[in-house]
Amino acid sequence: MHGKLPFPEGTATTEILVAGDRGGKQARVLLYAMGLGMALDFLALNLHAWRDTFSSSLIPACRRLTEDLKAVFLLNTSAAVLGLGYIIGVRYAAIICAGSFLSYWVLIPLFGALGTADTAGIFPGRPPIAGLDWEGIFFEHVRYIGIGGIFTAGVLSILKMSPIIVQAIGKVASEMRRLAGRASREATPARTERDLTMKTVIGGTIALSALIFLYFRFVVLASNPRATAVSLAALALTLVIAFLFARSRPGRWRRSASRRSRG
Numbered sequence: 734m735h736g737k738l739p740f741p742e743g744t745a746t747t748e749i750l751v752a753g754d755r756g757g758k759q760a761r762v763l764l765y766a767m768g769l770g771m772a773l774d775f776l777a778l779n780l781h782a783w784r785d786t787f788s789s790s791l792i793p794a795c796r797r798l799t800e801d802l803k804a805v806f807l808l809n810t811s812a813a814v815l816g817l818g819y820i821i822g823v824r825y826a827a828i829i830c831a832g833s834f835l836s837y838w839v840l841i842p843l844f845g846a847l848g849t850a851d852t853a854g855i856f857p858g859r860p861p862i863a864g865l866d867w868e869g870i871f872f873e874h875v876r877y878i879g880i881g882g883i884f885t886a887g888v889l890s891i892l893k894m895s896p897i898i899v900q901a902i903g904k905v906a907s908e909m910r911r912l913a914g915r916a917s918r919e920a921t922p923a924r925t926e927r928d929l930t931m932k933t934v935i936g937g938t939i940a941l942s943a944l945i946f947l948y949f950r951f952v953v954l955a956s957n958p959r960a961t962a963v964s965l966a967a968l969a970l971t972l973v974i975a976f977l978f979a980r981s982r983p984g985r986w987r988r989s990a991s992r993r994s995r996g
Contacts, residue, residue, distance in 0.1 A: 745816075766816075770812035773811075773815075774812050777810060777811070783810060784810070785809070785810060786807060786808070786809050787807065787808040787810065788805060788806070788807050788808075789805055789806040790805050790867070800866075802845070803841045803842045803844075803866070803867040803870060804837065804838055804842050805837050805841070805867050806837070806838075807833075807837065832882070836871065836875050836876075836878075836879060837867075837871070840878060841870050841871055841875055844874055844875060845862070845865075845867070847862075848863060848870075849862075850863065851863050859874065891977060898977065938972075942968060942972065945968055945971060946964055949964035953967075954967075
């Protein structure tokens with residue numbers, strides 16, 4: 734699905750590798766961008782030249798709108814968000830923006846208007862809506878709708894790409910068998926062309942899984958009465974997501990760099 738689906742983090746990582754491989758002007762652009770981002774965030778966070786997150790709730794004329802209707806406009810000015818918007822492009826940035834408008838201008842005011850009589854709490858473990866400000870409504874209720882939307886989109890994407898995923902796993906398996914057979918007949922390849930052994934990969938995966946489980950069990954879910962079971966379920970979900978969305982394609986950026994250097 735290369736070129737058809739957006740992978741912002743993968744795209745950014747690949748471009749950094751390509752620039753590092755080619756050096757010259759592209760590497761200088763990375764340094765300039767990093768320096769500019771550091772300068773912008775330093776001015777905002779340390780010198781307070783402007784607010785990192787602008788909120789209309791800070792404007793006296795909008796406070797009545799904020800308190801009565803729970804409608805708020807927020808704008809993040811960090812360099813990271815600006816860079817992400819540049820990578821994903823106008824179309825997907827507009828989709829994210831539309832989701833934010835739906836949350837802050839529709840769902841939060843709707844919860845605030847319909848929840849004035851909720852004094853006992855609609856959902857177990859969640860505080861009653863009555864008396865919550867806009868921020869409380871978002872963190873205690875509305876954000877879970879967004880999380881559900883993201884999860885659903887991920888599941889639909891996995892189902893849509895399932896034939897590609899199965900095909901990719903089959904190609905990886907056949908390539909590993911081919912490389913194993915060729916390695917016994919050829920000389921030792923260069924260090925940069927060698928893959929990690931499966932023993933190393935499996936051992937690293939087990940060690941990392943143990944650390945993640947300990948973090949879930951004794952930090953994130955320490956107060957949960959079913960901490961062990963929930964931690965195991967969270968670990969399994971983490972490994973599945975990592976397998977589906979963080980598959981490595983070691984040769985792609987090299988081929989991309991080669992094509993660009995020739996072009």
